[in-house]
Amino acid sequence: MAQRITTAMAYSSHHYATQLGxxxxxxxxxxxxxxxxxxxxxSTLEMARVTRTNQRLQDLDLQPGDRLVVFTQxxxxxxxxxxxxxxxxxxxxxxxxxxLSSRGKRRLLIGRPDSGxxxxxxxxxxxxxxxxxxxxxxxxxxxxxxxxxTWYASKxxxxxxxxxxxxxxxxxxxLNQSQGLRLYRTNDDPRSGVPPICDILIRQEVAQAAEDAPxxxxxxMRVQMRVGLENESQALKASENVSxxxxxxxxxxxxxxxxxxxxxVCVMRLVPPQLRLDRLARGEETFLYTALNVRYARNLLRLxxxxxxxxxxxxxxxxxxxxxxxxxxxxxxANGVGLDVDLYDSIVAQGHDPRLFNTLSPYYARILYNAADxxxxxxxxxxxxxxxxxxxxxxxxxxxxxxTSGDVISFGPSITSYYARLEVExxxxxx
Numbered sequence: 001m002a003q004r005i006t007t008a009m010a011y012s013s014h015h016y017a018t019q020l021g022x023x024x025x026x027x028x029x030x031x032x033x034x035x036x037x038x039x040x041x042x043s044t045l046e047m048a049r050v051t052r053t054n055q056r057l058q059d060l061d062l063q064p065g066d067r068l069v070v071f072t073q074x075x076x077x078x079x080x081x082x083x084x085x086x087x088x089x090x091x092x093x094x095x096x097x098x099x100l101s102s103r104g105k106r107r108l109l110i111g112r113p114d115s116g117x118x119x120x121x122x123x124x125x126x127x128x129x130x131x132x133x134x135x136x137x138x139x140x141x142x143x144x145x146x147x148x149x150t151w152y153a154s155k156x157x158x159x160x161x162x163x164x165x166x167x168x169x170x171x172x173x174x175l176n177q178s179q180g181l182r183l184y185r186t187n188d189d190p191r192s193g194v195p196p197i198c199d200i201l202i203r204q205e206v207a208q209a210a211e212d213a214p215x216x217x218x219x220x221m222r223v224q225m226r227v228g229l230e231n232e233s234q235a236l237k238a239s240e241n242v243s244x245x246x247x248x249x250x251x252x253x254x255x256x257x258x259x260x261x262x263x264x265v266c267v268m269r270l271v272p273p274q275l276r277l278d279r280l281a282r283g284e285e286t287f288l289y290t291a292l293n294v295r296y297a298r299n300l301l302r303l304x305x306x307x308x309x310x311x312x313x314x315x316x317x318x319x320x321x322x323x324x325x326x327x328x329x330x331x332x333x334a335n336g337v338g339l340d341v342d343l344y345d346s347i348v349a350q351g352h353d354p355r356l357f358n359t360l361s362p363y364y365a366r367i368l369y370n371a372a373d374x375x376x377x378x379x380x381x382x383x384x385x386x387x388x389x390x391x392x393x394x395x396x397x398x399x400x401x402x403x404t405s406g407d408v409i410s411f412g413p414s415i416t417s418y419y420a421r422l423e424v425e426x427x428x429x430x431x
Contacts, residue, residue, distance in 0.1 A: 001239070001240050002237040002238060002239055002240070003057055003058075003062075003237065003238060003239075003240050004235060004236070004237050005057070005062065005066075005067065005068055005235070005236060005237075005238060006066075006067040006068070006233055006234070006235050007067065007068045007069070007070065007233070007234050007235075007236060007247075007251060008067065008068075008069050008070070008230040008231060008232070008233050008234065008291070009069075009070050009072060009230065009231045009251055009252070009255050009257055010069050010070065010071045010072065010228035010229060010230045010291070011072050011073075011113065011229055011230075011231065011257055012073075012113050012118050012119070012120050012228065012229040013071055013075040013076070013118065013120070013226050013227065013228035013229070014075060014076055014077075014078045014120055014226065014227050014228075015075035015076065015077050015078065015224070015225070015226050015287075016077075016078060016079075016080045016223075016224075016225040016226070016227075017077065017222070017223070017224055017225075018080050018216075018222075018223050018225075019218060019219060019220060019221060019222050019223065020216055020217065020218060020219050020221050020223050020277060021216075021217040021218060021219030021220075021221065021277070022219055022220070022221050022276065022277055022278035023217070023276055023277075023278070024216055024217055024219070024221070024276065024277050025273060025274055025275060025276050025277075026044055026045050026271045026272065026273050026274075026275050026276075026277075026280070026288070027043065027044055027273025027274060028214065028216065029045060029216065029223070029225065029288065030042050030043055030044050030045050030273065030290065031043070031214045032214040032215075032216050033045075033225070033227065033290060035103065035213065035214050036081035036084075036103045036104050036105065037081070037227065037292070039292040039293045040227065040290055040292060040293065041293050042290045042291075043273060044270060044271060044272070044273040045225070045270075045271055045288040045289060045290050046268040046269060046270050046271065046288070046289045046290065047268070047269050047270075047271050047280075047281075047286060047287075047288060047289075048069070048226065048266040048267070048268055048286060048287050048288070048289040049266060049267045049269070049283070049285065049286050050264050050265075050266050050285035050286070051244045051264075051265045051266065051267060052244065053243060053244050053245035053248070053265070054243055054244070054245065055243065055244050056240065056241055056242065056243055056244075057238055057239070057240045057241070057242050057243075057244075057247070058240035058241065060267055062267065063269065065269070065270060066267055066268060066269050067233070067267075067268045068247070068265060068266070068267060068268070069228070069230065069265070069266050069268050069289075070247075070248045070251055070252070070259075070263065070264070070265050070266075071228065071262075071263065071264045071265075071266065072252065072257055072258065072259050072260065072263055073118050073259075073260040073262050073263065074118065074260070074262035075118070075226050075228075076118045076119060076120075080225075081103065081104035081105050082104045082106075083104060083213065083215055084103050084104045084207050084213060085207065086207060086208055087206060087207065088104075088206070088207040089146065089149060089150075089151060089204055089205075089206060089207070090102050090103065090204070090205050090206070090207045091108065091144060091151055091175075091202060091203070091204055092202070092203045092204075092205065093108070093110075093123065093200050093201070093202055093203075094200065094201045094203075095123065095128055095198070095199070095200045095201075098128075098374075100122060100123060102144075102146075105122075106145065106146040107143065107144065107145045107146070108122045108123070108143075108144040108145075109121045109122050109123075109141060109142070109143060109144075110122065110123045110125065110141065110142040110143075110144070110181075110200070111123075111124075111125060111137065111140060111141035111142065111157075112124055112125045112126045112134070112137055112138070113126075113229065120227075120229055120292070121141075123200070125137050125183075125198060127299070128198050128299070129183075129197045129198050133185065133197040133198075136159055136183075136184075136185040136186060136197060137157075137159050137183065137197075137198075138157075139156075139157045139158070140155070140156065140157025140158060140159035140161075140183075141155070141156045141157055142154070142155050142161055142168065142181070142183075143155070143156070143172075144175070144202075145172070147172075150174055150175075151174070151175040151204060152172035152173060152174055152175065153168060153172065153173050153175055153181070153202075154168060154169070154170055154171065154172040154173070155168035155169060155170060156170060158186045159183055159184065159185065159186060160183070160184040160185070160186060160188060160190060161181065161182070161183055161184070162180075162181070162182045162184070162190045162196075163175075163179055163180075163181055164176075164179050164180055167190070175202060175204065176204075177203070177204050178201070178202070178203045178204070179201075179202050180199060180200070180201055180202070181199065181200040181201075181202055182196035182198070182199040182200075183196055183197050183198040183199070184196050184197060185197060221277045221278065223277065223288065224286075224287035224288065225287060225288045225289070226287050226288070226289045227289070227290055227291070227292055228289065228290075228291055228292065229291075229292050230291045230292075231255060234251070234254075244265040245265075247265065248263055248265050266289070268289060271288070299316060299317040299369065299374060300314065300315070300316055300317070300426070301314070301315040301316075301317065301367065301369070301376050301403070301424070301425070301426060302314050302315075302424075302425040302426075303315075303341060303409070303422040303423070303424060303425075304422060304423045304425060305346045305349075305420070305421070305422060306408070306421050306422065306423050307346075307349065307350065307421070308346070308349060311345065311346060311349075313340075313341040313422070315340060315341070315367060315369075317369025317376065323366045323367065323368050324340035324341065324366065324367040324368075324369075325338060325339050325340050325341070325363050325365075325366060325367075326339065326340065326341035326343070326363075326364055326365045326366070326367055326378075327339050327341070327342065327343065327362045327363045327364040327365070328342060328343045328344050328347060328354050328362055328364065329342050329344050329354070329362055330354070330355065330362060331354070331355075332344070332348075339362065339363070340367070341367070343364075343411065343419070343420045346419075346420040346422070347411075347419045347420050350418075350419060350420065352419045356419075363381050363383075364380075364381055364384045364386065364388075364411070365378050365379060365380050365381055365384060365388065366378070366379045366381065368400055375402055375403075376402070376403045376424075376426060377400035377401060377402050377403060378390075378395075378400065378401055378403060378409070379398055379399070379400040379401070380395055380397070380398050381398070382398055386411055386412065386413075386419065387411075387412065387413060387414070388409070388410070388411060389409070389410040389411075389412075389415050389418075390403070390407055390408075390409060391407060391408055392415055394415075403424045403426070404424065404426065405424060405425055405426045406423070406424065407423070407424040408421060408422070408423055408424070409421070409422045409423075409424065
């Protein structure tokens with residue numbers, strides 16, 4: 001008999017070990033983690049139970065709402081962030097519309113997860129640089145560390161990093177009150193005017209006492225907690241006789257991930273937030289868990305043909321990408337017209353003559369990405385003669401119109417009679 005289960009692959013994770021008071025609740029622990037780790041949004045935690053590789057699905061006593069998470073490698077032990085005190089020096093980092101605070105952390109990492117290195121970056125650069133620049137930051141890391149009340153920056157790897165006018169190396173440089181951090185490819189000369197592949201504004205401030213800041217009372221209860229980076233959830237049907245080892249191997253192959261000898265498959269079950277630690281059923285192979293939220297800049301635009309869902313035009317945005325051209329080539333054999341979105345196939349599929357669409361020019365509109373506020377906009381070309389509709393409203397000027405997920409763009413004489421119609425989807429590079 002086949003069983004439907006929800007699964008996820010956790011390709012990197014951190015492990016916290018601490019001792020807390022018996023009256024501390026699971027909800028208080030979740031709020032503490034969410035306060036000091038900005039990418040956690042859970043109001044409660046899951047209890048993770050480690051399975052054996054030879055256990056079968058039918059032996060796990062799964063209940064409605066349970067899920068299976070495959071940890072591809074062992075978790076990295078890290079210190080639980082300390083409570084923030086008045087007078088502590090705090091860093092704020094801003095990249096586009098995304099902002100991160102160091103809060104109680106004494107070290108921040110900027111980079112990307114690399115194979116075999118189980119360190120979770122505080123700012124994952126995969127979501128902020130264009131796909132063609134990902135290789136330039138592979139293996140490169142920027143560390144921001146608090147030492148003796150002073151923040152320092154240092155770098156590892158081959159990517160070139162500028163802190164204002166100073167180039168970072170593995171020798172720590174003291175941070176000023178406000179500075180710009182810019183990343184370049186290895187062979188780029190930052191002083192030649194070439195644009196960076198990523199830039200981050202760093203600002204220091206003195207923390208004020210916060211009465212509503214969460215606090216965990218210390219005690220004698222030993223607690224194991226883990227946070228992980230997961231890929232998207234996947235629902236699958238599996239035979240009740242499948243083993244956990246077989247399930248993990250199949251999921252790893254499907255997701256193109258590598259399992260290590262420290263791989264674990266865990267059953268996840270939500271824990272009531274009001275439950276106290278002294279009433280929490282625990283064992284040697286259990287721990288509390290939550291996943292990190294990895295939704296960052298909305299720098300990926302998908303325009304999906306509503307009549308042919310498989311026809312998708314994908315555009316990525318960054319500071320160096322510039323404008324994208326949307327239009328229609330004059331005939332099926334034409335090429336080299338420089339279009340980022342060519343509506344020829346969508347127009348022909350609706351039974352229309354594409355020559356009516358581009359009487360004056362194959363260029364119809366421009367798509368613009370603004371990295372500062374992570375927004376996408378569409379702007380008509382001055383010579384465009386075919387009407388453009390966003391949802392039910394006609395665009396009547398060449399001023400840029402902002403796009404949001406769910407918008408429908410129609411090209412044609414009217415909202416009911418159109419040559420092509422596309423649906424807008426905004427997401428991050430990872431999604």
